[in-house]
Amino acid sequence: MFMKRMYLSLTLLSLVIFSFIYFYPCFADEWIVEVVSVETGVIESGIWVWRDCFRRSETISFKVTVINRAAVSKDVKITVTVCDRIDRPMGYYDEEVNLPPGTSNIFYLPISIPNWVAGGEAVVRVNALEVIGGMPFPPCCPETSARLVIYYDMRDIALVAKAYGSYPDHPNWDEAGDVNEDGKVDIRDLAIVVKQWE
Numbered sequence: 001m002f003m004k005r006m007y008l009s010l011t012l013l014s015l016v017i018f019s020f021i022y023f024y025p026c027f028a029d030e031w032i033v034e035v036v037s038v039e040t041g042v043i044e045s046g047i048w049v050w051r052d053c054f055r056r057s058e059t060i061s062f063k064v065t066v067i068n069r070a071a072v073s074k075d076v077k078i079t080v081t082v083c084d085r086i087d088r089p090m091g092y093y094d095e096e097v098n099l100p101p102g103t104s105n106i107f108y109l110p111i112s113i114p115n116w117v118a119g120g121e122a123v124v125r126v127n128a129l130e131v132i133g134g135m136p137f138p139p140c141c142p143e144t145s146a147r148l149v150i151y152y153d154m155r156d157i158a159l160v161a162k163a164y165g166s167y168p169d170h171p172n173w174d175e176a177g178d179v180n181e182d183g184k185v186d187i188r189d190l191a192i193v194v195k196q197w198e
């Protein structure tokens with residue numbers, strides 16, 4: 001009887017210790033796996049260089065720092081989504097990685113900028129999904145984001161010109177031409193494109 005109680009007590013104690021180690025970050029009010037930062041840049045001569053302004057057709061290299069605070073290694077799917085000025089998804093990349101326990105890891109993830117995007121401010125959103133049994137389980141942590149700029153060029157002039165004089169419901173309306181987002185495409189939009197031309 002005594003041995004049985006001892007055995008049960010030890011099993012229970014082991015379970016408590018394991019749970020504490022495994023889920024400790026939860027108790028500590030921290031995420032087990034978290035994308036702590038995302039930075040924008042390019043690879044130049046094999047070296048990552050920070051930059052936040054890009055031209056169409058360039059490949060952006062996103063420097064993503066992910067931390068695993070658990071006491072065990074984690075399989076994680078890192079997802080990167082970039083949206084242009086009018087929130088159209090213009091690029092997606094994901095990669096499955098194994099994170100050793102208690103480590104901070106840096107990944108350089110590439111996305112090429114398509115030619116059809118709207119110039120101006122874009123946003124990149126990064127998340128990490130824990131992979132269990134080959135299946136990604138969201139959410140793993142809150143989304144992390146960063147801003148970047150797509151230089152205006154001839155394509156933006158064309159977008160403004162094509163939608164010039166339009167407004168929502170107008171047959172020529174194109175949100176991409178409304179650079180200052182005031183609900184009409186006019187000389188002000190053209191002025192912004194010309195002023196910030198690169």
Ligand SMILES: [Ca+2]
Nearest residue numbers: 178180182184
């Ligand atoms: Ca406008």
